[in-house]
Amino acid sequence: MAPQTHPDPHSYGRPDEVVVTHLALDLTVDLDAQRLTGSAALDLAHRDAAATTLVLDTWRLEVTSVTDGDGAALAFSLGEPDPVLGSPLTVEVGAADRVVVSYATSPEAQALQWLSPEQTASGKPFLFSQNQPILARSWIPCQDSPAVRTTYEAVVHAPAGLLALMSAENPTSTTDDGTYRFAMPEPIPSYLIALAVGDIEFRPIGERAGVYAEPSVVEATAWEFADTETMIDAAERLYGPYRWGRYDILVLPPSFPYGGMENPRLTFATPTVLAGDRSLVSLIAHELAHSWSGNLVTNSTWNDIWLNEGFTTYFERRIDEEVFGADYTAMLWRLGRNDLDRAVRDEQPRDTWLELDMAGRDPDDGPAKVPYEKGSLFLRLLEETVGRERFDAFLRDYFDRFAFTSMDTPTFLAHLRAELLAPAGLSEEDVQLEAWVHGPGAPANAPAFTSDAFAVVDAQVARLLAGAAASDLETDGWVSHQWVHLVREIPVDTDHAVLLAVDAAFGLSASGNIEIATAWLELASQSGLVFSAPQVDEALHSFLTRHGRALYVRRVYTALAGSDAGLTRAREIFAEARPGYHSVTAAVVGRVLGV
Structure with missing residues (x-):
């Protein structure tokens, strides 16, 4: 049984007529101008023998020419731009089975974040992409739908001394001239094509796994993700062979908008998982699992x-x-x-x-x-x-x-x-x-779960609410999930003195664990503690200006915006933090705050 073909409401492409089967990129990275320039060569299959038109997705691309595989010019046009979908690039291909699009990206390309030296740990500029869900079109003319899968290759010309990586077969050290060649032999959708350029080092952590990161955090990254090979083995025992060759992880600067992005062969990960105690490595299990569900x-x-x-x-x-x-x-x-x-x-x-x-x-x-x-x-x-x-x-x-x-x-x-x-x-x-x-919520037959570890937490929350001092709670040996549960079980209307005692006893405002810190700052915002405790407001400000992980900053902004005073404060912080956010995070928060 083959999957059916259904129109994608988020793509202009018409792959039932002419579909892209292979992509060859040749791109030059200009960190000063914040642009990629070069070409995309696309191999085509004519699914409809009568079809002579190729339609690609683009978003603010500057297209200078389109030719066939022999260099002959082809007629093309860019349609009216839609703020979300961009512009269709329509090419009269006739019977051609290859087109070459020469183009440059806009400095506002939604998928690309260009970081200044001040925004990185190494003090050197950095570039990374984030294509999901429909942002690939802002740096690659493509049929930007998850229903269209292509193999790809690329030549990337980066500034000397910086390492370029893609969701493909990757180098482990810099080249002398900054030129890197990549190949992805398995067909993937456009949202899984990825690029990063920066001061990056590699460390192996297993036979098939390794980590990339800025030099100052690469050793901590290797230690944090030491169980990766064990996870690969466990996944294969469950659901069959890993089919992508290597599984490497790139830890990006803090503005990366997601916990992780499952780019084949090279998961992009947030530095917020570097908790120092391997307590957040479930994120790696999640991104690894995508190698089957999502990528495969x-x-x-x-x-x-x-x-x-x-x-x-x-x-x-x-x-x-x-x-x-x-x-x-x-x-x-x-x-x-x-x-x-x-x-x-x-x-x-x-x-x-x-x-x-x-x-x-x-x-x-x-x-x-x-x-x-x-x-x-x-x-x-x-x-x-x-x-x-x-x-x-x-x-x-x-x-x-x-x-x-x-x-x-x-x-x-x-x-x-x-x-x-x-x-x-x-x-x-x-x-x-x-x-x-096709129904709302969780139906009545949804499984229920009990946790002995959480029952221990519930008992301590009951003691706290009955008047026990926070410092007297029995918390030895707790893992991060228990701390999150503790915070979530404390009622919003708890007296501020009790909340401050909890914070003083357990250092929640200063937590380096993003799950714990997010839960705490949500509670502090909803309870109004941020307005009565300057040190908590300072922690809130630091969190929202330091992290760019969309899910978590969205939660905190949403909690803070629940009151008029909180919305004013949220907009103040957002105005300061926004230049350091990826476009994905900025858009998500902007919708929450109505700005």
């Missing part, structure tokens, strides 16, 4: 993102269970269910379905947590219903059968009915399939 089998459109993130969140927790044990993973399931409940409360009901409807909207404006947590919870329900052994066999076959293809929701549901539910003697009604996929 990709959502066809951004309406189907649950097939990417929901599967990956489920897979991540199975890796965590293999490596760290069931008790550890129980905490993650509980925290995830809390996140889902909050999302269901805060989002519009239609945005809490699994199959989304993002037509006419920026896909980056979709629900942040629902595809992850509701999607993974649905898979957990299937596991509990049919048994782990049967479900694992189904999932492994799914990754094998649809490897290197894109999948939409209707096709997956048909596959699910035929290959899992029917052989297990189950109907759609037995698992409430329609309620999960």
